[in-house]
Amino acid sequence: MSRLFRDVEGGPRCPHGSVVCIGAFDGLHLGHRALVRHAVERARVLDVPAVALSFEPLPREFFAGNNPPPRLLSVRAKAEGLLELGADQVGLLRFNRRLAAMSAGDFVCEVLVRHLSVCEVWVGPDFRFGKGRAGDLALLQQMGRELAETGRGFEAGQIEPVELDGERVSSTRIRNALQAGDFATAQRLLGRSYAIGGRVVRGARLGRTLGYPTANLRFHGKTPALSGIYATRVHGVDDAALPAVSSLGTRPTVDGIEPLLETHLFDFDRDLYGRRIAIEFDAKLRDEQKFDDLPTLVAQMNRDAEQARAILMQHQSRATA
Numbered sequence: 001m002s003r004l005f006r007d008v009e010g011g012p013r014c015p016h017g018s019v020v021c022i023g024a025f026d027g028l029h030l031g032h033r034a035l036v037r038h039a040v041e042r043a044r045v046l047d048v049p050a051v052a053l054s055f056e057p058l059p060r061e062f063f064a065g066n067n068p069p070p071r072l073l074s075v076r077a078k079a080e081g082l083l084e085l086g087a088d089q090v091g092l093l094r095f096n097r098r099l100a101a102m103s104a105g106d107f108v109c110e111v112l113v114r115h116l117s118v119c120e121v122w123v124g125p126d127f128r129f130g131k132g133r134a135g136d137l138a139l140l141q142q143m144g145r146e147l148a149e150t151g152r153g154f155e156a157g158q159i160e161p162v163e164l165d166g167e168r169v170s171s172t173r174i175r176n177a178l179q180a181g182d183f184a185t186a187q188r189l190l191g192r193s194y195a196i197g198g199r200v201v202r203g204a205r206l207g208r209t210l211g212y213p214t215a216n217l218r219f220h221g222k223t224p225a226l227s228g229i230y231a232t233r234v235h236g237v238d239d240a241a242l243p244a245v246s247s248l249g250t251r252p253t254v255d256g257i258e259p260l261l262e263t264h265l266f267d268f269d270r271d272l273y274g275r276r277i278a279i280e281f282d283a284k285l286r287d288e289q290k291f292d293d294l295p296t297l298v299a300q301m302n303r304d305a306e307q308a309r310a311i312l313m314q315h316q317s318r319a320t321a
Contacts (some may be wrong), residue, residue: 052085
């Protein structure tokens with residue numbers, strides 16, 4: 001049986017019981033990690049599978065229509081991260097009109113009880129679910145008690161908020177830090193450096209003609225949480241991270257529309273098409289801007305590359321001191 005599922009059709013997926021944690025899990029920050037790890041610990045005690053349950057698209061993306069909010073983590077990275085945290089199975093339920101219209105009570109009965117045979121369900125602070133966000137922890141606990149009379153009861157609980165600097169860790173705090181170029185704060189909230197991963201795709205090859213060949217990552221309809229020009233490091237090519245300068249945005253000088261992450265690796269001339277890499281963000285250099293012509297753009301790219309090299313070298317020296 002696959003460890004990843006997208007719907008709840010068919011018979012019980014966990015016929016002998018499960019411990020389920022539910023959340024958006026965008027970013028997999030310290031709070032998310034605490035929730036998943038607690039569910040995994042409880043699952044090991046009960047000797048049942050640990051299931052991390054989320055949604056794709058995220059509900060806020062579904063309701064936003066053609067103007068989706070910024071996203072911290074790709075679908076693939078979220079699924080892989082949840083499995084790495086110990087989840088035995090990951091559900092990324094297709095959030096569509098049918099699921100959006102499902103009442104909180106039906107969600108409990110159809111998804112948690114019938115399909116996952118839940119023994120315990122764990123959520124984070126301020127968790128809401130079901131049509132109109134009518135469901136909450138109190139409803140979960142009430143239904144768990146009521147269903148006990150039929151032999152399908154379960155326990156429900158909420159983990160304590162994870163705080164940093166006296167404020168709860170949240171995806172919103174991380175997005176704000178990233179947009180401000182505050183990668184140190186984002187790293188503390190995430191528990192790791194912020195990075196964007198994906199498979200290198202072919203672009204228009206304009207960068208190569210300008211003297212700056214790039215490895216390009218697309219976002220497949222998702223909105224990245226930041227934009228601008230950055231000093232970065234590239235993982236997944238060699239054993240060590242490689243220094244680079246990256247542009248994330250719509251490339252207004254060449255009338256681009258789709259967000260694209262373009263990364264120029266310094267002193268590097270190998271074919272990366274089709275390879276999965278991750279771009280770690282180290283420092284923001286400037287905002288994206290439109291230039292009058294390509295020579296002016298190239299002159300700025302030269303300055304960006306020089307600045308990125310200096311910053312990365314300085315940070316590397318501090319790390320090894």
